[in-house]
Amino acid sequence: MDKFFDQLNLHNDILKAVETEGYTEPTDIQKQAIPLVIEGQDLLASAQTGTGKTAAFLLPILNKIVTGERTGGPRALVLAPTRELALQIETQAKKYSRYLRAFKTVCVLGGAPMSVQMRKLSKPFDLLIATPGRLIDFMDRKKVDITGIEVLVLDEADRMLDMGFIDPVKKIAAKTPSDRQTLLFSATMPKSVIKLAEHLLRDPTEVKIHHQHDKNENIQQNLHYADDLGHKNRLLDHILNEKSLSNAIVFTSTKRHASKLLRELQDKGYQTGAMHGDMSQRQRTRTITELKNGKINILVATDVAARGIDVKSITHVINFDMPQSVEDYVHRIGRTGRAGAKGTALSFVTRGESYFIKKIEKYTGQIIDPLVITGLEPKAPKKNQNSEPRNFRQRRPFGKKPGGPSNGQNKRFTKRRHGR
Ligand code: AMP
Numbered sequence: 001m002d003k004f005f006d007q008l009n010l011h012n013d014i015l016k017a018v019e020t021e022g023y024t025e026p027t028d029i030q031k032q033a034i035p036l037v038i039e040g041q042d043l044l045a046s047a048q049t050g051t052g053k054t055a056a057f058l059l060p061i062l063n064k065i066v067t068g069e070r071t072g073g074p075r076a077l078v079l080a081p082t083r084e085l086a087l088q089i090e091t092q093a094k095k096y097s098r099y100l101r102a103f104k105t106v107c108v109l110g111g112a113p114m115s116v117q118m119r120k121l122s123k124p125f126d127l128l129i130a131t132p133g134r135l136i137d138f139m140d141r142k143k144v145d146i147t148g149i150e151v152l153v154l155d156e157a158d159r160m161l162d163m164g165f166i167d168p169v170k171k172i173a174a175k176t177p178s179d180r181q182t183l184l185f186s187a188t189m190p191k192s193v194i195k196l197a198e199h200l201l202r203d204p205t206e207v208k209i210h211h212q213h214d215k216n217e218n219i220q221q222n223l224h225y226a227d228d229l230g231h232k233n234r235l236l237d238h239i240l241n242e243k244s245l246s247n248a249i250v251f252t253s254t255k256r257h258a259s260k261l262l263r264e265l266q267d268k269g270y271q272t273g274a275m276h277g278d279m280s281q282r283q284r285t286r287t288i289t290e291l292k293n294g295k296i297n298i299l300v301a302t303d304v305a306a307r308g309i310d311v312k313s314i315t316h317v318i319n320f321d322m323p324q325s326v327e328d329y330v331h332r333i334g335r336t337g338r339a340g341a342k343g344t345a346l347s348f349v350t351r352g353e354s355y356f357i358k359k360i361e362k363y364t365g366q367i368i369d370p371l372v373i374t375g376l377e378p379k380a381p382k383k384n385q386n387s388e389p390r391n392f393r394q395r396r397p398f399g400k401k402p403g404g405p406s407n408g409q410n411k412r413f414t415k416r417r418h419g420r
Contacts, residue, residue, distance in 0.1 A: 008034060010063050013099035018059070021095060027052030028209045033183075034060050037151075040181055042204040044197050048187035049085070049156070049310070050334045051209055054092045057153050057183050062097050064151065065126050072124035074106070074144075076151040077176065079132055079169060081159040083109045083281055084288075088310055089155065090129050103127075108144075110134045111281040118143055132160070132168035139175065149176040154200070157186040157193050158327070166196065173200050188327055216330070216364065219337040222371045223347040223357060225378035232320055232348045233264070238373055239318065239346060240270060240298065247291060247314045249299045249335050253321035261320065262300045275301040275309075303328050312338045319347040322356055326363040346371075351378075 004026045005018050026034070029047045036043055037060035047053040061076045068075070080086040090107040097103040104125035108117045110133050117134075121144050128135075128146070138144040152173060154160060160169060173182075182201050186193050197204065226232045240248065250265075252258045255276035265272040273287040273296040290296045291311055301309075303323060314336045323329050329347075336343025347368065349357055357368055372378075 004031065008038065008059075008063075010059060011066050011100070013101075014059060014062055014066070014096060016099050017096045018055075020098070023055070027056070029053050029207065030056045030059075032207045032209070033057065036205050036207070037061070037181075037183060038063070042181060042201040043183040043185075043207055044201060044204040045183070045185045045207040045209075046187070046189050047185055047207070047209045048330070048334060050338060053155075053185050054089055055096065057155075057185070058089070058093055058096050061127070061151050061153070062093070062100065062103070066100055066103065068150075070124075070126065071148050073148040074125060074128035074146065075148055076127050076153070077146055077149045077172075078127070078129045078153040078155060079135070079160070079172065080129065080155045081131065081163050081165060082156075082304065083111055083131060084284065084304075084309060085156060086129050086131050087281075087285065093127055093129065097127075105129065108134050108138060109281065114138075132165045132172060135172055136168050139172070146172070146175050147177065149180055151181045151183065152176055152200075154182070154184045154186075154196075157184050157196060158188045158190060161190075161192045161196065166192075169196070170199065187331070216333060216337065216366070218341065219333055219343040219345050221333065221345045221347075221366060221368045223349045223368050224371055224373070224376075226348040226350055227379050228350075231376070231378065234376055235348060235373065236318065236320060237268070238376060239316070240265075244344070245316050247297045247299075247311065248316035248318055249301050249309070249314060249332075250318045250320050251301055251303070251323065251332050253302070253323070255302050257321065258300045258302050265298060265300065270298050271296045272298040272300060275299055275304070277302060277304045303332070309335050310338060311335075312341060314338065315343060317343065317345045319345070322347060322349060322353055326360050329360050330364065 005015060005023070029045065029051045033043060033045055033056040037057060045053070057078070065075050078089055080089055086107055086109045090105060093105045097105065104123070105127040106117070106120045106125045107129040108121065109131040114137070118138070121138060128144070135144070139146070154169065184193070184197050184201060184204070224235050226235060236250065239245065250261065252261055255278050258274050258276045262272055262274040273290055275284060275287055287296070287299065288309065288311065291299055317333050317336045319329070319332060323332055333345035336345060347357070361367055
């Protein structure tokens with residue numbers, strides 16, 4: 001094993017688990033963060049999923065718990081915005097603590113029955129992983145005591161704030177001791193995250209791993225111009241039959257569209273599953289298991305699935321519909337090329353969405369070149385396709401929107417953007 005892990009003075013059983021996982025050398029974030037966390041410093045880290053950040057905080061936290069005095073109550077708390085991410089952190093925690101005697105992790109999250117989680121909370125345990133809403137529920141019912149928390153981790157803080165968890169997070173943090181160690185991880189660092197950090201962290205050390213685009217170098221990004229829905233379907237059919245594709249996630253912008261596409265692909269004989277916000281936790285977990293064990297190889301998903309899914313065999317991410325933000329784009333494509341593997345990210349782009357591609361390119365610093373499949377070429381762009389004629393705009397009656405019933409394409413587009 002690389003000297004780095006050996007030199008950290010980690011408990012032997014944690015080192016053994018790292019070895020079992022096959023980690024021969026640390027990732028950038030681990031190299032920077034682990035020594036600081038061991039020193040007890042607060043951390044403000046920009047790192048996205050896929051960089052090895054979970055081990056960066058879990059390994060030193062497990063070490064702190066097992067080398068200190070066990071209290072029976074949780075001594076570290078990891079907050080995650082989504083159920084998928086929380087479950088994934090739990091899975092990793094179990095892997096890294098597999099050789100630690102009597103070490104217990106409890107994960108509480110929404111969308112799963114409270115009674116089972118309540119039972120787990122009533123027994124002694126060491127590490128608590130939670131989504132904020134469900135934890136508040138348990139706190140309000142006095143079913144969990146977080147007054148002994150020594151380390152608080154906020155994972156994907158930007159997402160947490162996007163999802164409106166600011167008050168729950170503050171409420172939870174306020175119930176933990178003020179002299180705790182706090183580690184904040186975020187893929188992006190908007191002002192709102194900095195403000196939260198100022199509120200919760202004490203004299204934090206900033207850790208920045210390279211900008212996302214450096215981390216996506218192993219992902220080949222391209223686009224296909226698509227004329228309409230039918231054209232997208234034909235492109236998808238062609239790509240899903242490419243030899244290099246073994247597992248793929250196909251992203252749509254709404255759950256309705258995800259369900260429709262799922263049915264269409266199943267009718268065509270593809271081994272397909274879906275992942276969207278309407279599914280229960282049990283259904284989602286089952287789908288991920290099916291993807292991992294090869295029962296299905298195509299997942300049709302909305303953005304709720306973009307974060308947290310960590311399936312190494314995903315070779316392709318296909319943006320059937322483009323996401324709403326550049327951050328979502330980066331998270332979507334990060335589902336492939338996991339742990340250093342090569343990946344392919346393809347986006348189906350209508351001519352009107354070209355501006356968005358420019359925005360992504362500016363953000364990631366990478367060019368997304370168009371590809372053309374013989375026989376599936378897009379129509380040549382019409383001149384001024386996206387601008388209405390001048391005299392029409394001038395003559396438009398007050399209050400009336402441009403584009404009448406004939407503008408169905410646009411209408412459908414707006415509709416599809418609702419309800420993820
Ligand atoms: P994360 O960013 O924490 O979601 O981790 C992404 C993936 O990287 C997970 O599948 C981890 O098991 C894997 N991983 C974490 N640390 C290492 C390492 N040092 N070497 C190889 N793989 C790692």
